[in-house]
Amino acid sequence: MSASGPGKTPQHIAIIMDGNGRWAKARGLPRLEGHRRGVETVRTVVDSARQLGVRYLTLYAFSAENWKRPAEEVSGLMGLLDFFLKRELDNLIKQQVRLHTIGRTDQLPANVQRELARVKEATRHFTQWNLVLALNYGAQTEAADAARAYAEAVQAGRENPAEASWERFRRYFYTAELPEPDLLIRTSGELRLSNFLMLQLAYAELVFTPTLWPDFGHADLVAAVEDYARRERRYGATTEQIKAGAR
Numbered sequence: 360m361s362a363s364g365p366g367k368t369p370q371h372i373a374i375i376m377d378g379n380g381r382w383a384k385a386r387g388l389p390r391l392e393g394h395r396r397g398v399e400t401v402r403t404v405v406d407s408a409r410q411l412g413v414r415y416l417t418l419y420a421f422s423a424e425n426w427k428r429p430a431e432e433v434s435g436l437m438g439l440l441d442f443f444l445k446r447e448l449d450n451l452i453k454q455q456v457r458l459h460t461i462g463r464t465d466q467l468p469a470n471v472q473r474e475l476a477r478v479k480e481a482t483r484h485f486t487q488w489n490l491v492l493a494l495n496y497g498a499q500t501e502a503a504d505a506a507r508a509y510a511e512a513v514q515a516g517r518e519n520p521a522e523a524s525w526e527r528f529r530r531y532f533y534t535a536e537l538p539e540p541d542l543l544i545r546t547s548g549e550l551r552l553s554n555f556l557m558l559q560l561a562y563a564e565l566v567f568t569p570t571l572w573p574d575f576g577h578a579d580l581v582a583a584v585e586d587y588a589r590r591e592r593r594y595g596a597t598t599e600q601i602k603a604g605a606r
């Protein structure tokens with residue numbers, strides 16, 4: 360957990376980018392047009408988060424359940440991802456942003472995997488700014504993958520179940536190298552977590568906005584960060600303890 364509280368900038372923001380389909384429908388456009396506009400919002404928000412001093416930005420770009428969508432939409436989203444990675448590489452390098460992924464990326468189309476590997480490699484020496492794309496990600500699958508890796512470590516004698524703790528178990532999650540999110544934002548008015556970072560969000564502050572993802576911009580991110588800055592994070596302690604510097 361990061362040492363953040365009233366008045367502080369969140370170190371890590373996670374976003375459920377929702378509402379692309381509704382944005383398109385309201386304009387009589389195909390759903391993919393909403394996703395296309397959503398990609399432009401991704402660019403804006405990456406730049407805005409960096410400007411605000413947010414070191415980690417995690418975006419839920421494709422869930423493990425999104426394969427259920429019509430084949431045309433799935434291939435359209437994969438095409439947009441490929442386009443985004445090709446177009447943004449120079450910008451990420453210029454801004455010194457490192458790309459990470461979480462999720463079962465080995466099940467993505469080969470061309471997308473190649474682009475991801477290329478961008479990750481080209482940005483892997485950056486440490487200050489981090490963009491994390493959740494791709495073919497599901498928190499329940501992640502927990503199952505972590506349990507399997509942990510069980511193997513127990514069998515190999517590298518873990519002792521008697522010493523099990525979140526701090527040890529989290530090392531087997533896709534997010535092992537990342538701090539836990541301080542702030543979760545979900546756009547489009549839906550009030551759900553949709554299998555996103557369930558354990559990592561244990562102490563995150565939640566902000567839900569009715570704005571659809573393609574309409575989300577710098578001012579919306581600033582508003583969410585200001586809302587976060589007004590909240591007191593107690594992690595189970597009391598206000599008095601927090602004031603006395605217990606955390």
Ligand code: FPP
Nearest residue numbers: 376377378379380381397398420439440443
């Ligand atoms: C939710 O809107 C959005 C998605 C399932 C995909 C998000 C993808 C992008 C913003 C573009 C690709 C991302 C990157 C990083 C290049 P929805 O389709 O569920 O909207 P609806 O609920 O209004 O139908």
